[in-house]
Amino acid sequence: MGNCNRENEYLIEKIKEHGELIAAIVSGLIILLAWRMESTGLSTASVIAYLAAFVIGGYAKAKEGILDTVQNKQLNVEVLMILAATGSVIIGYWTEGAILIFIFALSGALETYAMNKSHREISSLMDLQPEEAWLVRGGFEPIKVAVSSLKVGDHVLIKPGERIPTDGRIFKGTSSIDESAISGESLPVTKSLGEEVYAGTVNLNGALTVKMTKPNSESLFQRIINLVQSAQSEKSPSQQFIERFEGTYVKFVLFAVGLMLILPYFLLGWDYTTTFYRAMVLLVVASPCALVASIMPATLAAISNGAKNGILFKGGVHLENLSVLKLLAVDKTGTLTAGTPVVTDVIVRDSLNKSDTIATLAAIESQSNHPLAQAIVQYAYNNEIEPIQGIEIEEVPGWGLKANIEKSTYLVGKPEFVGKEEAVQFADHAAKQFAEEGKTVIFLKDTEGIAALVALKDTVRDEAKQAIQLLKTLGIQVTMLTGDNEKTAKTIAAEAGVDEYIAECLPETKVSHVKNYLANYRNVGMVGDGINDAPALATATVGIAMGGGTDVALETADVVLMKNDLSKIAYAVSLSKKMQKIVKQNIIFSIAVIALLIISNFLQVVDLPFGVIGHEGSTILVILNGLRMLRG
CATH class of the missing domain: 3.40.50.1000 (HAD superfamily/HAD-like)
Incomplete structure (x- = not known):
């Protein structure tokens, strides 16, 4: 029963998502039926069918246009389409008016699809957030709890193959992590004790215990979703200009249509049916639908493309x-x-064994938290040199470290601490050369003098x-x-x-x-x-x-x-740059099509059906062109 309900809910959601497209297709089928009835003499039935096609295909866009006009107190392209379809019916062009509604509904459905396609990247991200997690407390068995119930400081077990439910630091275990959901990087990253992991990423091969460090509302994953959702709702300057221009342009079109209803009849000798018909064609072909759709789909697609690639x-x-x-x-x-120094050069006094000297230096530096000290310890580790154990040190703030090993005293630090003159002369003035290369130099001094020099650099x-x-x-x-x-x-x-x-x-x-x-x-x-x-x-x-x-x-x-x-x-x-190129292509193309159709209408070489196809076809083409931004 539960599965059946979920399937029904899923079906209802899909119908809602594609409602405009379904309405447009149904409208198209009814138009075919109405045209067939009209051709067989069933005029009353065909009119009823056409009216049904008008209502089914045009309801969504008509509602959107009227509500926007009332809320913003500004005319829009939807209003032009309603007027054009109504005008077609008044002069008896039922088929043409219905086709106008059908193609307008189809282009509207495509535009909605373009928006949904861009938003789907974020929806798929949100689906990656686990809803449950294995909570570890004391020596008890892990228990499954809702992620929303977790608190900062809780320990969570993540098994191999599971998504990490929260931001945190690894408390126990080592594993490879797939972080492609947040970074766009396809290669896994190996992480171990103390390293950070992020919600929504995948634990690939090892069991991990993670200590939660941030509430779910502040996780990196959630911030990514919030940032992109915010970005998709913020309009670019170009889009804002087009939307401001739309209201003025619609008024201009209505004014031009008003003139078209009068002037050709008196000045050019057209009959009134032709004059009214050409005014309705003008109402259709001069509508800036393609121009309005030139920017937003491309922008949303580009933002989604960036999010998918870690930008x-x-x-x-x-x-x-x-x-x-x-x-x-x-x-x-x-x-x-990289932001962390690494050892680039090590010079040891000729009388000493290099590995033993590095082991001694690393043992002393391992007692310090200074980034330079940690870099030297890491260098020893990378070269498989084990630091000697059990050394006690004394830190001299601002200068370096002092240590006693087997009755020998060692100093580690800057030249002024170990003896500036001796340090400068060590290894044929090597320190001077390293300093000119932008490197930091650390010296090790024993009872016989300078024992070693280590040069470090942020690479x-x-x-x-x-x-x-x-x-x-x-x-x-x-x-x-x-x-x-x-x-x-x-x-x-x-x-x-x-x-x-x-x-x-x-x-x-x-x-x-x-x-x-x-x-x-x-x-x-x-x-x-x-x-x-x-x-x-x-x-x-x-x-x-x-x-x-x-x-x-x-x-x-x-x-x-x-x-x-x-x-x-x-x-x-x-x-x-690619987005701007596509937007320019769309704008130039849409303006050129509008101009061509207006001229063709005035010369009476384009009829309403072809005007509808040219106008709405150009809208569909600019939307499809904008969707190219979803590709890499």
């Missing part, structure tokens, strides 16, 4: 602005670079180099704004391939530079991931945040890259 646009205006960017300013740390992302080259091919100049010193900035800029760089930037100076770029280039983008980038993101024409950035940056930005991949910016710009 979230917060509105059509930002999508439009991307197509005219002239310069893109990028933050360095976490944007161009440029491989995809960042590719992204900058792609942006340049699109005609966009790229500049780097960073708080780092001149030497580091120069090195990173050269490695990344940016056109220019500005070093030692504070948040307020980044804003100042963005304002200068706006004065010179007019349309400027800014990419960042930190709180310090938020003011500049808000100032730029388009602010772009990296998905792994701070909440402030994500909230401030106009576009969010869910995967920290700068090459997605080039994709977004290309998407925007």
Whole structure:
């Protein structure tokens, strides 16, 4: 019984979703029946059938047009179609009027389909959110509960193959995670203890226990849905202009039709039936249906395309602005670079064993939470060097670390801490060369002197180099704004391939530079991931945040890259340019068709059926053209 009810509900939902299309098809079948009855002499029956076709096919659009006119106090294209169909009936052109209603209903159904197709990407995302989860408490067996009942701090078991129900950190276990739903990246990511996982992603092969860190209403998954839904409801400047233009244009058409009802009869000697007929044709062919449909379907399709590929646009205006960017300013740390230092060079005193020395250094650094210390420990781990255990250290704030190992004292830190003159001279002044390359240098000193030198650097992302080259091919100049010193900035800029760089930037100076770029280039983008980038993101024409950035940056930005991949910016710009190209094609085509049909009507070479086909056919074509934006 329950399955039967669900099937009925599903069927009802499908009928509602495709109601306009079903009504249009039924209307078309009734028109065929009415035409057949008319040809066999059943005139009264055919009139009744035509009226039924009018009501069934035109009800949805007539209702929409009348309600919009009443609410907005502004005429629209639906009103023109109602008047044209009514006029056709008045002069006895039942078939033509019915065909007008049928094709108008069909194009309306197609436009609704286009909107639903764009929104379906978000609906499919929402379906990925699990409704139940395995709650773990103490030593008891996991119990299945509603996801909505979970609270921050709860532990949740995710079995292999299940979707992760909430944002959290891995408390126990290691597994590969499919994050394509939020990042657009098809390759799984391996995650283990302490790493973040996100609601809606899939646990592929290992059992995980996850500690919930955010309420479901604030999960990354839910924020993605909210952002895209908001973007789809926000109209672009072009769409707003078309909608404002529509009301004025409709008034102009009605005025022109009024003149057409009078002037040809008195000035050109047309009989009144011909005059009225041509006025009705004008009412049809001059309607801006295709023009109105030129922008919105393409924009919605582009926003959905971006969401599917891990790019979230917060509105059509930002999508439009991307197509005219002239310069893109990028933050360095976490944007161009990985944001975490890595060891690039290790030099050990000739008398020492390199592996043993690294093991000693890593053992000392493992006691510190400093990013440089963690990078050295990671380097040892990557090279399968096991740090020695049981070392006690003393931290000297601002300078480095001090440790005692087997009655030997070790110092780890900057040159001034270990002995500046000795450090500078070590390994033929290697530290000076590394500093000029923008690297940070750490020294290890034992009882005999400088034992080792380690150079570290925040490395440029491989995809960042590719992204900058792609942006340049699109005609966009790229500049780097960073708080780092001149030497580091120069090195990173050269490695990344940016056109220019500005070093030692504070948040307020980044804003100042963005304002200068706006004065010179007019349309400027800014990419960042930190709180310090938020003011500049808000100032730029388009602010772009990296998905792994701070909440402030994500909230401030106009576009969010869910995967920290700068090459997605080039994709977004290309998407925007393609959308603008399609919109221009649609506008030029729709205006050309309207002009051609108006001229043809005045010359009496196009009749009402062909006028209807030409007008509504052009509407269908621009909608289909806009739907091309759903493709990659």
